[in-house]
Amino acid sequence: xxxxxxxxxxxxxxxxxxxxxxxxxxxxxxxxxxxxxxxxxxxxxxxxxxxxxxxxxxxxxxxxxxxxxxxxxxxxxxxxxxxxxxxxxxxxxxxxxxxxxxxxxxxxxxxxxxxxxxxxxxxxxxxxxxxxxxxxxxxxxxxxxxxxxxxxxxxxxxxxxxxxxxxxxxxxxxxxxxxxxxxxxxxxxxxxxxxxxxxxxxxxxxxxxxxxxxxxxxxxxxxxxxxxxxxxxxxxxxxxxxxxxxxxxxxxxxxxxxxxxxxxxxxxxxxxxxxxxxxxxxxxxxxxxxxxxxxxxxxxxxxxxxxxxxxxxxxxxxxxxxxxxxxxxxxxxxxxxxxxxxxxxxxx
Numbered sequence: 001x002x003x004x005x006x007x008x009x010x011x012x013x014x015x016x017x018x019x020x021x022x023x024x025x026x027x028x029x030x031x032x033x034x035x036x037x038x039x040x041x042x043x044x045x046x047x048x049x050x051x052x053x054x055x056x057x058x059x060x061x062x063x064x065x066x067x068x069x070x071x072x073x074x075x076x077x078x079x080x081x082x083x084x085x086x087x088x089x090x091x092x093x094x095x096x097x098x099x100x101x102x103x104x105x106x107x108x109x110x111x112x113x114x115x116x117x118x119x120x121x122x123x124x125x126x127x128x129x130x131x132x133x134x135x136x137x138x139x140x141x142x143x144x145x146x147x148x149x150x151x152x153x154x155x156x157x158x159x160x161x162x163x164x165x166x167x168x169x170x171x172x173x174x175x176x177x178x179x180x181x182x183x184x185x186x187x188x189x190x191x192x193x194x195x196x197x198x199x200x201x202x203x204x205x206x207x208x209x210x211x212x213x214x215x216x217x218x219x220x221x222x223x224x225x226x227x228x229x230x231x232x233x234x235x236x237x238x239x240x241x242x243x244x245x246x247x248x249x250x251x252x253x254x255x256x257x258x259x260x261x262x263x264x265x266x267x268x269x270x271x272x273x274x275x276x277x278x279x280x281x282x283x284x285x286x287x288x289x290x291x292x293x294x295x296x297x298x299x300x301x302x303x304x305x306x307x308x309x310x311x312x313x314x315x316x317x318x319x320x321x322x323x324x325x326x327x328x329x330x331x332x333x334x335x336x337x338x339x340x341x342x343x344x345x346x347x348x
Contacts, residue, residue, distance in 0.1 A: 088150035094296050095150050097125065097305030103312045104220045107237035110309075111246030111278045114229060121276045125307050126299065128153035129245065131182055131223060132284035134161055134168035134213075141289035143175055149296045152308040153177050155283065156223040156245070159184035159209030163329060166213035173214050178310055180221030180245070181206045190228035199233045204321040212326065217314035221245060242315065248277025253288040260291035268298055 088095065100120065102108070109115030121127070128146075133139040134157055146153055155172050157179065162169050173179050184205040188194065203222065210218045222237065223245040224230070237244055249270040253263045267279060281288050299306070 090148060090150060092300070093148075093150040094300040094304075094306060096152050096308050099152075099308045099310060101310050101312050102221075102243055104241045104243040107234065107240070107242055107244065109234075109244045109246065112248045113227065113250075114246035115244070121278075121307060123275050124302075124304050125276045126271065126304050127278040127307050127309055128281070129156065129223070129247065129278060130154070130281050130283040130288075131156045131158075132161065132186065132282045133157050134165045134172065135284045136165060136168065138286055138289045139165075139168050139172065139283045142283040142292055143171060143177075145289070145292040145296060146177070147175060148293065149300070151296065151306045154180065154221065154245075154309050156180050156182035156221070157210055157213075158182050158186050159206035160186075161284075162209045162213035169210070169213045170215065173216065178219050178221065178308065179210065179214060180219050180223065181210045182223050183225055184209060186225045188226055188228050189224055189230045189233055194230070196230075196232040196236075199230050200236060201321075203233065203236075204318055205325050207315060208317045208321045208325040209329075211315075211317045211322070217316065219311035220313065220315035221309075221311060240315075241313075243311075245278070247280035248274060250280045251282075251288070253282055253285045253291070258285070258287050260287050260294065263287060263291040264295045264298060267295060268302065271299075271304070272302070 183202045189199040220242045
């Protein structure tokens with residue numbers, strides 16, 4: 001019995017010795033652990049982290065993931081470009097080669113017919129512009145031709161015409177085209193009987209009418225009727241930050257002997273000579289609407305590219321003119337609802 005008891009006692013002592021040794025070693029290891037964690041290294045960071053207020057320590061980690069934040073940046077570019085290509089059903093469309101944004105501060109002028117400072121078009125680039133609309137039949141036909149070729153233009157509507165057919169002008173804007181103004185009544189602002197005040201009234205009343213028809217502020221783009229530029233009005237545009245448009249070539253589509261073929265030949269002959277330019281046309285003219293599909297195809301075949309001109313800011317019309325225009329014209333309410341939803345036959 002003594003030998004088994006002695007053996008058991010020896011085992012017990014060995015176990016105690018092993019446990020004591022394990023405890024001693026593990027306790028020493030735990031004392032050294034904090035010296036190896038990253039927290040000690042963090043104390044050596046630049047003093048900038050010390051500027052954080054108490055409780056704002058999460059800001060340190062919030063500034064770290066700079067790489068994950070970068071990838072979303074290109075997304076808007078891809079998203080903006082994709083719809084234009086996807087929306088065009090014509091694989092061989094003329095399209096839009098470039099979109100430019102115009103800062104109209106100080107009232108810049110465009111079109112080498114009168115203004116030769118801002119030469120922004122590259123070779124084989126054109127800007128499509130249309131005056132005197134909106135008008136039934138003709139303007140919708142122009143819009144269709146442009147839409148079929150997935151391209152964009154700049155429209156200068158007459159104020160009176162805008163009040164006659166606001167629904168057509170809204171179609172122009174809804175299709176993504178740029179809308180400026182072309183006076184209230186297409187008066188010659190450089191005429192002998194025209195005063196500076198009357199010219200200003202024609203301009204501002206025209207812009208107010210376009211705004212009313214669109215239900216939105218127009219672009220600060222203006223074209224003088226007959227390209228008759230009044231110096232005092234030009235100076236006034238400088239204070240209103242309105243850009244003036246002349247042209248590089250005139251289609252002469254307003255002439256009595258005009259035909260669709262003549263319009264196309266006139267534009268292409270001048271354009272091939274100049275190599276580029278702002279083209280003046282009229283969506284008020286029937287022959288222009290008839291000529292446009294062929295003209296756009298000729299532009300495509302000739303290697304020309306369309307530039308759409310947009311404005312950096314919208315024009316803020318003057319409240320006095322808005323009120324005077326609405327009162328004088330006795331305008332009806334502009335409704336976006338179709339006739340069928342407003343007027344219904346209930347019996348015959």
